[in-house]
Amino acid sequence: MLQSAPRAHDRKVRNIQKQVQDWNKSGRSTKMCTARPGWLTMSFRFPKYKKDMTLIHVDKLVDILEIDTEAKSIRVEPMVTMGQITRALIPLGYTLPVVPELDDLTVGGMINGCGIESSGRKFGLFQHICLSYELITSSGELIVAKREPNSEHQSLFYGIPWSHGTLGLLVAATIRIVPCKPYVKLQYYPCYSSSDIVEKLKEESNRSENEFVEGLQFDKESGVVMAGYFAEQPPKNATINRIGRWYKPWFFKHVESIKDSGKNSVEYIPIRDYYHRHSRSIFWEIQDLVSFGNNVLFRYTLGWAMPPKISLLKLTTPKPVRNLYDRHHVLQDFLIPLTHLPEAVELLHKEVQIYPMWLCPFNLPSIPGMVRQRTGRNVLFVDVGVYGNCTLETYDAKETTRKLEKFVRDVEGVQLLYADTYMTPAEFWEMFDSSLYDWLRVKYDCKEAFPNVYEKVCRAARE
Numbered sequence: 001m002l003q004s005a006p007r008a009h010d011r012k013v014r015n016i017q018k019q020v021q022d023w024n025k026s027g028r029s030t031k032m033c034t035a036r037p038g039w040l041t042m043s044f045r046f047p048k049y050k051k052d053m054t055l056i057h058v059d060k061l062v063d064i065l066e067i068d069t070e071a072k073s074i075r076v077e078p079m080v081t082m083g084q085i086t087r088a089l090i091p092l093g094y095t096l097p098v099v100p101e102l103d104d105l106t107v108g109g110m111i112n113g114c115g116i117e118s119s120g121r122k123f124g125l126f127q128h129i130c131l132s133y134e135l136i137t138s139s140g141e142l143i144v145a146k147r148e149p150n151s152e153h154q155s156l157f158y159g160i161p162w163s164h165g166t167l168g169l170l171v172a173a174t175i176r177i178v179p180c181k182p183y184v185k186l187q188y189y190p191c192y193s194s195s196d197i198v199e200k201l202k203e204e205s206n207r208s209e210n211e212f213v214e215g216l217q218f219d220k221e222s223g224v225v226m227a228g229y230f231a232e233q234p235p236k237n238a239t240i241n242r243i244g245r246w247y248k249p250w251f252f253k254h255v256e257s258i259k260d261s262g263k264n265s266v267e268y269i270p271i272r273d274y275y276h277r278h279s280r281s282i283f284w285e286i287q288d289l290v291s292f293g294n295n296v297l298f299r300y301t302l303g304w305a306m307p308p309k310i311s312l313l314k315l316t317t318p319k320p321v322r323n324l325y326d327r328h329h330v331l332q333d334f335l336i337p338l339t340h341l342p343e344a345v346e347l348l349h350k351e352v353q354i355y356p357m358w359l360c361p362f363n364l365p366s367i368p369g370m371v372r373q374r375t376g377r378n379v380l381f382v383d384v385g386v387y388g389n390c391t392l393e394t395y396d397a398k399e400t401t402r403k404l405e406k407f408v409r410d411v412e413g414v415q416l417l418y419a420d421t422y423m424t425p426a427e428f429w430e431m432f433d434s435s436l437y438d439w440l441r442v443k444y445d446c447k448e449a450f451p452n453v454y455e456k457v458c459r460a461a462r463e
């Protein structure tokens with residue numbers, strides 16, 4: 001890969017330390033953030049703060065440093081992408097336990113933001129499969145924050161997820177790996193009422209042999225719940241579906257056809273095709289961008305050119321189209337306890353009526369951090385993903401989103417922060433737990449060095 005230099009890791013880290021030391025010497029006049037340009041990031045907006053902060057160049061940190069099959073871990077630099085990791089690990093018979101599905105998502109984004117996938121019912125969020133973070137602090141020191149009890153910077157380990165680079169600069173992470181097999185045996189269960197979908201999601205999430213559980217809801221009363229686990233070579237007359245091939249229908253359309261057929265079905269999907277199943281159609285966003293993209297003729301002749309890189313789309317979207325998206329397009333993920341899913345579906349149907357809706361169950365352990373549930377037990381949550389145009393006349397980007405955010409706070413859920421948030425600081429800190437975060441901001445001398453996380457993600461910070 002271009003710019004690859006894994007053996008130069010120490011030199012690359014020293015270079016970042018030097019940038020931070022120079023910032024200290026020059027009188028700490030502005031705060032720091034990464035130099036990764038806004039158009040490359042997997043969110044709708046361009047961060048405004050990149051224009052007037054000191055930009056720290058972490059962009060050369062693009063390498064996988066070490067794969068240790070004995071210790072079952074992988075050590076990577078933060079700009080490594082999900083696509084890069086699955087390409088390296090799967091041929092060795094290993095995978096990350098949680099592989100957020102768009103190829104270009106980065107390890108740095110998944111750790112400092114949040115990463116979620118259909119294996120969440122077993123492994124939690126991306127942060128829960130991490131073992132340690134190597135960070136440069138505001139003074140330019142290199143430290144290692146490990147999960148290990150009583151290790152020196154253990155509290156920082158719990159503080160980093162969701163902090164958006166406001167506690168330090170990540171230069172490497174060690175993440176768990178698990179053995180995998182070449183196929184996923186996926187069962188599709190069509191459901192024809194909202195309560196059926198919830199019940200089936202619960203049932204499959206609680207079934208211990210399932211590695212993956214996910215739901216797609218196609219309207220208020222119908223959807224498909226999918227559950228799967230790793231499999232070796234499929235038996236002779238099994239259906240093999242290489243869903244990632246360029247001439248194949250988009251995954252969500254394929255699932256919809258199963259819902260229409262009304263029959264439970266089983267397929268064997270090659271594991272990389274499964275992991276990146278929503279990449280080719282960017283979930284279902286592609287239908288607004290290339291409406292004829294799922295046409296058979298188009299798929300067979302020009303399907304190989306799909307999908308366009310999200311970064312390229314972002315760079316080339318003209319301002320008027322962005323404004324149109326702003327007014328009518330919803331891009332939100334709400335993480336709520338699964339028990340509150342029926343109310344969420346009801347509310348989303350009333351306020352936005354956008355389908356398909358992504359339902360991704362995951363386990364949220366009771367541990368310290370910005371996202372925190374204090375029951376002392378593991379709680380089954382679900383990510384409700386809403387991506388698409390809203391045609392309801394009553395929709396108003398700010399007012400409607402604020403209503404949805406209030407619901408999420410009321411049920412003790414959280415909103416993913418790549419999305420637009422219209423909350424005030426007080427509402428934001430009602431949703432997220434600031435106790436550990438605030439203490440770490442003082443302990444690691446972050447207040448002059450990095451903005452507060454709210455200042456980075458709030459609506460005013462984005463173009």
Ligand SMILES: Cc1cc2nc3c(=O)[nH]c(=O)nc-3n(C[C@H](O)[C@H](O)[C@H](O)COP(=O)(O)OP(=O)(O)OC[C@H]3O[C@@H](n4cnc5c(N)ncnc54)[C@H](O)[C@@H]3O)c2cc1C
Pocket residue numbers: 154155158367368435436437439
């Ligand atoms: C691993 C860890 C170490 C910390 N060390 C200190 C410290 O030495 N001094 C300090 O002033 N603050 C420390 N803090 C931070 C401080 O406790 C936070 O302000 C904390 O989040 C308080 O929130 P709470 O009272 O709601 O947490 P609680 O609900 O009281 O605690 C949540 C969990 O965090 C862990 N934890 C909390 N405080 C400590 C602690 N002091 N030592 C070890 N584990 C702790 C425990 O595992 C506990 O189960 C630590 C936090 C963590 C996670």
Ligand SMILES: NC(=O)C1=CN([C@@H]2O[C@H](COP(=O)(O)OP(=O)(O)OC[C@H]3O[C@@H](n4cnc5c(N)ncnc54)[C@H](OP(=O)(O)O)[C@@H]3O)[C@@H](O)[C@H]2O)C=CC1
Pocket residue numbers: 032033034035036040041042043047058078100101102104105106107108109110112113114115116117164165166168169170171416417418456
């Ligand atoms: N399946 C899923 O879970 C999906 C998740 N997403 C969301 O998209 C985002 C990921 O997008 P991606 O483009 O990879 O990441 P981004 O470049 O958007 O980074 C996300 C945040 O992490 C910070 N960050 C990134 N790298 C570092 C680092 N090395 N050191 C310190 N801070 C860092 C960034 O800080 P700075 O602003 O300073 O650059 C930014 O605030 C996530 O936040 C995630 O929630 C999107 C699609 C799917």
Ligand SMILES: CC(C)=CCC[C@@H](C)[C@H]1CC[C@@]2(C)C3=C(CC[C@]12C)[C@@]1(C)CC[C@H](O)C(C)(C)[C@@H]1CC3
Pocket residue numbers: 042043044116282283285310313314317322325331333383385387416418
């Ligand atoms: C937790 C999960 C699964 C999140 C999935 C989020 C995706 C659906 C989001 C992330 C980035 C994202 C906002 C994006 C877009 C669609 C939805 C995306 C892919 C698009 C492509 C929509 C069209 C826009 O003109 C533009 C090109 C700017 C954006 C780019 C980012």
